[in-house]
Amino acid sequence: MSSQISSTTTGASSQPRYAAIKAHICAQIESGEWPAHFRVPSENQLAQDFNVSRMTARRALSELTDEGVLMRSQGLGTFVAEPVPAGSLLEVRNIADEVAARGHSYGNRILKLEQTTASTEVAVALGLAEGAAVYHSIIVHLDNGLPIQFEERYTNPTLVPEYLQQDFSAATPNEYLTRVAPLTEADTTVEAIGADGAVAEALEIDSGSACLQIWRRTMSRAGTVSFARLVHPGNRYRLGAQLRF
Amino acid sequence: MSSQISSTTTGASSQPRYAAIKAHICAQIESGEWPAHFRVPSENQLAQDFNVSRMTARRALSELTDEGVLMRSQGLGTFVAEPVPAGSLLEVRNIADEVAARGHSYGNRILKLEQTTASTEVAVALGLAEGAAVYHSIIVHLDNGLPIQFEERYTNPTLVPEYLQQDFSAATPNEYLTRVAPLTEADTTVEAIGADGAVAEALEIDSGSACLQIWRRTMSRAGTVSFARLVHPGNRYRLGAQLRF
DNA sequence: TGTACGCTCTTGTATATACAAGCTTGGTTG
DNA sequence: CAACCAAGCTTGTATATACAAGAGCGTACA
Numbered sequence: 001m002s003s004q005i006s007s008t009t010t011g012a013s014s015q016p017r018y019a020a021i022k023a024h025i026c027a028q029i030e031s032g033e034w035p036a037h038f039r040v041p042s043e044n045q046l047a048q049d050f051n052v053s054r055m056t057a058r059r060a061l062s063e064l065t066d067e068g069v070l071m072r073s074q075g076l077g078t079f080v081a082e083p084v085p086a087g088s089l090l091e092v093r094n095i096a097d098e099v100a101a102r103g104h105s106y107g108n109r110i111l112k113l114e115q116t117t118a119s120t121e122v123a124v125a126l127g128l129a130e131g132a133a134v135y136h137s138i139i140v141h142l143d144n145g146l147p148i149q150f151e152e153r154y155t156n157p158t159l160v161p162e163y164l165q166q167d168f169s170a171a172t173p174n175e176y177l178t179r180v181a182p183l184t185e186a187d188t189t190v191e192a193i194g195a196d197g198a199v200a201e202a203l204e205i206d207s208g209s210a211c212l213q214i215w216r217r218t219m220s221r222a223g224t225v226s227f228a229r230l231v232h233p234g235n236r237y238r239l240g241a242q243l244r245f
Numbered sequence: 246m247s248s249q250i251s252s253t254t255t256g257a258s259s260q261p262r263y264a265a266i267k268a269h270i271c272a273q274i275e276s277g278e279w280p281a282h283f284r285v286p287s288e289n290q291l292a293q294d295f296n297v298s299r300m301t302a303r304r305a306l307s308e309l310t311d312e313g314v315l316m317r318s319q320g321l322g323t324f325v326a327e328p329v330p331a332g333s334l335l336e337v338r339n340i341a342d343e344v345a346a347r348g349h350s351y352g353n354r355i356l357k358l359e360q361t362t363a364s365t366e367v368a369v370a371l372g373l374a375e376g377a378a379v380y381h382s383i384i385v386h387l388d389n390g391l392p393i394q395f396e397e398r399y400t401n402p403t404l405v406p407e408y409l410q411q412d413f414s415a416a417t418p419n420e421y422l423t424r425v426a427p428l429t430e431a432d433t434t435v436e437a438i439g440a441d442g443a444v445a446e447a448l449e450i451d452s453g454s455a456c457l458q459i460w461r462r463t464m465s466r467a468g469t470v471s472f473a474r475l476v477h478p479g480n481r482y483r484l485g486a487q488l489r490f
Numbered sequence: 491t492g493t494a495c496g497c498t499c500t501t502g503t504a505t506a507t508a509c510a511a512g513c514t515t516g517g518t519t520g
Numbered sequence: 521c522a523a524c525c526a527a528g529c530t531t532g533t534a535t536a537t538a539c540a541a542g543a544g545c546g547t548a549c550a
Contacts (some may be wrong), residue, residue, distance in 0.1 A: 016503060037369065042530060053505045058531085066311065074531045075512030082369075191478030192437040192457040210455035210479070212437040234437030236456070261533060287500060297534045303501085319501040320542030 017052050021060035024050075025067065033232040040070060040078040094174045095141045095149055104144045110168055110207055111202065112138040115153060115157070122154045125217055125227040135163045140202045149205040159225050173226075181220035189215040192234070199231050210234035262297055266305035269295075271314065274325055284321040285315060339419045342385045342393055349389045355413055356381040356447065360402070367399045370462055370472040380408045382418060385447045392448040395476040404470050418471075426465035433461040437479070442478050455479035 019171050030036040041049065046057035061078050064070045065115040071081045116136045123130040141149040152171055155163045159181055166176050177183070193213045200207040214230040273279040286294065291302035307324050309315045317323045344351040361381045370377040379399050386394040398418055400408045404426055411421050422428070438458045445452040459475040 018503085033394065055506085056504060059503090061531090072531065073512080075514080075529080077513095077530060190435060190457065192455040192477070194479070195525085208453070210437040210439045212457075232437070234439070236466040237436070289500085300536085301534060304533090306501090318542080320499080320544080401527085427526095444492065481509060 017050070018056050018060040018063070021046060021050055021052070021057060025064060026061065029069065034080050036080050036082050038080045040080065042077060087244055088140065093150075094172055094178075096172050096175065099141075099143045099148075102143070107142040107145060108169060108172070109140040109142070109202075110137070111140060113134060113164060113168070115164065118154070122227060125155060125224065126156050127224045128156065128158075128217055133157055135160075137168070138202075139161075139168060139173065141172070147205075148232060148237055150199050150202050152231075153228040154224055155226045156224060156239055159220065173228075176216065177226055178182060181222070181225045183218045185219040187215075187217040191215075193231070195231070195233075202235050203231070205233050212237055250375040252475075257389060262295070263301050263305040263308070263388070266297070266302060267309055268296055270309060271306065274314065279325050281327050283325045285325065289320060296428075314365075339417055341417050341420065344386075344388045344393075347388070352387040352390065353417070354385045354387070354447075355382070355395060357381060358413070360409065363399070367472060370469065371401045371471045373401065373403075378402055380405075382408075382413070383447075384413060384418065386417070392450075393477060395444050395447050396473060397428060398471055398473040400471045401469060404465065404467050405461060410476060417466050418473075422463065422471055426470045428465055428470065430465045431464065432460075436460075438476070440476070440478075448476070448478050450478050 025034075025040065034040065040061070043054050043058045043061060046052075046060070047054040050057065061070060061072065065072050065078070069081055070078050072078045096106045114136050116135055117131045118126065118128050118134045120130055122128075122134060123132060126134065128134065135157055136157070137151075137153045138150045138151075140147050141151060151173070155173075155177070157163065160177065162180075163173075163176075166173075168176070171179075191213050193211050194208040194209050195203065195205055197207060199211070200209070203211075205211075211234055213231040214228075215231075216223060216228050216230065218228075219224050257374075262341065262394065270279075270285065270470065279285065288299050288302045288306060291297075291305070292299045295302065305384045306315060306317065310317050311325070314326055314381070315323055315327045341351045346361060360378055360380050363373050363375060364378045365375050366378060367373075368377060373379065379404075380402055382396075382398045382400070384396045384398075385392050386396060387389065396418070400418075400422070402408065408418075408421075413421070417422075436458050438456050439453040440448065440450055440456050442452060444456070445454070448456075449457075456479050457477040459473075459477075461473050463471050463473075
């Protein structure tokens with residue numbers, strides 16, 4: 001009895017107790033048990049259910065609220081928020097982190113990793129001469145095994161000479177590049193396209209179905225590092241932004 | 246003395262005490278007094294300086310850490326983080342201005358302008374009761390006679406009672422709303438969809454062809470003003486953003 | 491000399507408690 | 521019947537306390 005007293009400390013499971021409560025709530029939501037606008041148990045109720053203090057239960061609810069999973073309002077209660085936008089227009093985030101933040105498992109498939117010569121378009125984007133050597137990679141990113149991003153990337157070999165030797169199953173190109181060449185600037189363009197043959201096949205969707213296509217040119221102090229085309233299936237991805245004036 | 250005892254409660258300034266600490270830290274950083282990697286006073290130090298408990302000082306530091314302003318590491322201390330990506334790059338622009346900026350002629354077609362009752366989704370977005378009266382408008386915007394945006398908008402009648410009487414062929418809803426209820430905040434979500442029947446017809450494109458769909462909730466001081474769905478033909482529109490770090 | 495231990499500082503987790511403040515509900519009162 | 525008020529829920533703020541765990545430093549010991 002009184003596990004409450006016998007383990008005032010961090011607990012046996014090596015994981016904070018509020019994390020267990022967060023996990024439980026996320027599980028209910030993801031399983032569909034708790035739909036949007038569902039009223040989540042109160043702080044006191046959770047405290048009792050999990051045998052923790054109200055402040056600990058509160059922390060779980062507060063963090064999930066900060067993460068956009070829940071909505072709270074004083075006097076009313078805590079509710080499941082509308083499904084959250086996955087990405088952000090305002091920051092350049094690592095897709096693996098985004099997947100992990102949703103509590104899903106990340107994976108990828110490397111379709112191409114080679115050196116080639118720059119086409120006119122690529123040369124202009126990277127600030128190189130036409131026909132110059134560039135690195136070319138195509139990677140498909142998976143969320144719980146489901147393809148959510150087709151990444152085709154051209155990288156400037158003069159700035160990142162060891163790009164081709166990287167193990168991108170361990171760290172995404174984004175992750176590697178931001179470490180090697182910290183980015184100082186980025187141009188982003190978003191448009192909607194119908195998936196063409198290669199992309200449709202890689203993303204396992206019907207040819208012609210709507211996709212969000214993001215063009216992004218990332219620049220470091222020394223020059224333009226990389227030029228990427230990111231394609232997301234329209235129904236598996238959203239971009240969100242909160243603006244304040 | 247002992248302001249600690251005389252105001253255990255929320256305090257005189259109507260603003261939480263941890264907010265004052267956050268403000269102080271931000272001020273030091275913005276003034277350049279505390280540069281990047283500067284070591285911020287410890288929780289105990291701040292608690293003493295501001296005459297609050299350690300947990301309150303801690304909250305200020307934790308929130309600033311979540312916001313990316315500070316970095317913490319156990320055993321070492323709390324430090325000022327590197328400058329963060331700048332703020333509002335994605336602005337809410339008036340479509341008529343965008344067309345004019347391209348040197349094209351702007352036009353529109355008003356398909357619907359009516360009062361109706363709020364569905365669950367609309368009620369939640371506008372912060373109204375389900376079934377409450379809302380204004381509903383559907384307008385197609387033209388660039389040189391070519392449809393480039395399908396705008397379906399729900400507007401809160403309590404905040405903008407004269408919405409239905411406006412002449413939207415002269416000023417777009419966006420233009421009118423920003424004049425009547427200056428916006429303080431906006432949530433934006435971007436996704437790719439295939440055009441369905443009504444949208445495809447209005448935009449004069451094939452049904453099922455890829456479109457960029459933007460959901461935008463605009464808020465004024467008094468509350469949520471308007472909830473709009475903007476659909477652009479994928480091949481006639483792009484969204485751009487330049488980020489600087 | 492050099493390593494290992496312990497002290498002390500830091501942040502991190504957890505509890506118990508108190509009161510403030512927002513919303514709903516139900517009863518009482520005019 | 522309507523208006524008001526109080527009780528009882530909710531979340532929000534604040535405190536005091538305890539122990540855990542990571543990092544750095546100096547001292548004592550081999």
